[in-house]
Amino acid sequence: MKRTGIILKFILAALPAAALIAFTLLCPMSYMDKEYPAWKFSKGVCRGSVYEGRSFDTVILGDSGAMGSIMPEAFEGSCVNLAVGGATSIEMYYYLEEYLKHHEAPKTAIIMFAPFHYWHIDNYETRTVYFRAIPAAKLPELYKNAKSCEASSVYRKGFAADELSARCALPNKYLPAINAARFTRRYNENTRIYGDLISSFGYGQFGDLTECHDRSYETSYEDMVIDGDAKLITLYMQRLLKLCGQNGIHVRLIQPAVNTETFEAMNEHYIGSYRNYIKQLSQIIPDIEYETELRVLDGKYFSDASHLNADGAALFTKEIAR
Secondary structure, three states: OHHHHHHHHHHHHHHHHHHHHHHHHHOHHHOOOOOHHHHHHHHHHHHOOOHHHOOOOEEEEEOHHHHOOOOHHHOOOOEEEOOOOOOOHHHHHHHHHHHHHHOOOOOEEEEEOOHHHHOOOOOHHHHHHOOOOOOHHHHHHHHHHHHHHOOOOOOOOOHHHHHHHHHOOOHHHHHHHHHHOOOOOOHHHHHHHHHHHHHHOOOOOOOOOOOOOOOOHHHHOOOOOOOHHHHHHHHHHHHHHHHHHHOOOEEEEOOOEEEHHHHHHOOHHHHHHHHHHHHHHOOOOOOEEEOOOOEEEOHHHEOOOOOEOHHHHHHHHHHHHO
16 A cells, blocks of 8 residues: 555656656647747658648758748749758758658758858757657667767757757756746747748748848858868768769759858958869769859848848849749
8 A cells, every 4th residue: 555655646747847857748849949830840841741741843951041031932943941040951851851851852952051051060969869850760860960069059069869859858958948938938920930931942041130230150161171070961961962972863063142242341362272173072972063152132132141031131132043
């Protein structure tokens, strides 16, 4: 009888934690920040749970620059934007791989990253792990590659415990966000953002200025840093391009836009290294259309130092969709 009482007390004590974990897993739109709906949208499209599994003629892959620069509705034929803020080739490779499991291969893949996202990983822990972006079955492969490349932003101290906390939705990982949101206060905004993404086929704006002439972070770099993170990005960029080639997908490797002030202040050696890097990528598969020059637009087309406003995105899209 005494043993039964102890078990009952243990169960009762565990109920709040179990309820919190269930809420964390089932209701992420209630407490996640406003970046989350884009990741949810792109994962849903790739898995076939959005648009009733519809296949698209063109898919757009990239980071926030691609997400906020390319409007799918302006293209002839069907198009969807799978780019998300902070992504590198790592996330986009696994997204496209998942997309191809559930859809016919697109005719064209438009790939666009900011120059620094070809060598720098800045959001893996706070976005990729936090939003559980990579399929769990692919994690051993990813971490094996990260260890081989010595990519410290991915294969880092405590990575296994951090990944486990995210996959199991443990309170130590998500309770701060839940407290900040008072459990459900972010639901309405996140639901609105998600609905807008569905309507726009993945296009979403970053920044809230009507124009911006500030220099972007790209002006602070003197050269591409070829460390372990850069090696891992390059490995997955090569895999992404080869995946396209194996599935008969025509690749357009395009360049983002920067404002005039940023372009004039960028280090010439950094730009030269970047151009050479893109040229080397272009040798990986035969059916690739690539650019080495950044597009330069007036600051009136930017909503912050790095992202286009709606007018800028319309102009940018019109140029690449012709």
